Amino acid sequence: MATRFPASSADADRAFRSDGKRTGAPTASLHSFAEEVILRVAAQARRDRVEATAPKIALLSKALLSDNDASAADFVRDARLGGMTADTLYYGLLAGAVQQVGNTWARDGIAMPSMLRTSHRVWRIMNDLRDVFVQISDRKPGQHAVFAPCPQEGHMIGLTMTADDLRRRGWEIELVSNDDHDGLITDIERRAPMRVALGATSPEMTLPLTRLVVALRAHIPGVWVMIGGAITTQEPDLLDLTGADAVANSADAAEQLMLAHLASLVERRSNRM
DSSP, X not given: OOOOOXXXXXXXXXXXXXXXXXXXXXXXHXXXXXXXXXXXXXXXXXXXXXXXXXXXXXXXHHHXXXXXXXXXXXXXXXXXXXXXXXXXXXXXXXXXXXXXXXXXXXXXXXXXXXHHHHHHHHHHHHHHHHHHHHXXXXXXXXXXXXXXXXXXXXXXXXXXXXXXXXXXXXOEEEEOOOSSHHHHHHHHHHHOOSEEEEEOXXXXXXXXXXXXXXXXXHHSXXXXXEEESTHHHHOTTHHHXXXXXXXXXXXXXXHHHHHHHHHHHHHHHHHHO
8 A cells, every 4th residue: 555645744844944934835734734643643542542551652752752753653663563453553552642742732842843743753654554454454345435525625516427427337435525624524434434535626625635634544544545626637746745545537547546446455355364
């Protein structure tokens, strides 16, 4: 499974000078990405993950804020190799550490440049854990997906037509619409899909799409996200900007990409047998 990082997070280290002043990166985009990552992951913390002890959570929290860019990812990897379950790794260890970081941030105890670097590290760990969640899933892969327009997107005809086309080809497509960001995440999470297709028509939707991708990954760790609509022909760097897995501008392209993902899931499932 390919791992992508939103360009805004990759810009985190060069967005500010050592004195904390901006160097020209889009503040709103960077802040929005950091907030979405930290707040979403922190909200996933569960107290019943007893393997993720308080000392381990505190050590990961410290690693996330350290000068060593690899220490947090290495810490999680070592915990995984040590036998910690996927649920505990994410909902206990990572979410618990991010919750501590978020609490410190809320008290103005962490400067924004450090917060941006931390959010990038958390995003990388989230993506590293995606394969783990996919491999342990007991759900049988099938031709199912959730389609949703980006909140405040006024054009749904193309997305609806694509959904209808794929239904005629045998796909089970649920079309979900909600103009509220949090409401849309809740509606999609309730369906716990393996695949989500997000639709948008203009480059102005890039930041909302990025936030959606981050939130979906936080709530559904193994989810595969595709972006469709006119934006795919207007923004050539859409994958890198949003962190999505794929882009498609036609029903044929969408089906090919979803079939490839389905084949990958089937292969992973057969390897577990």
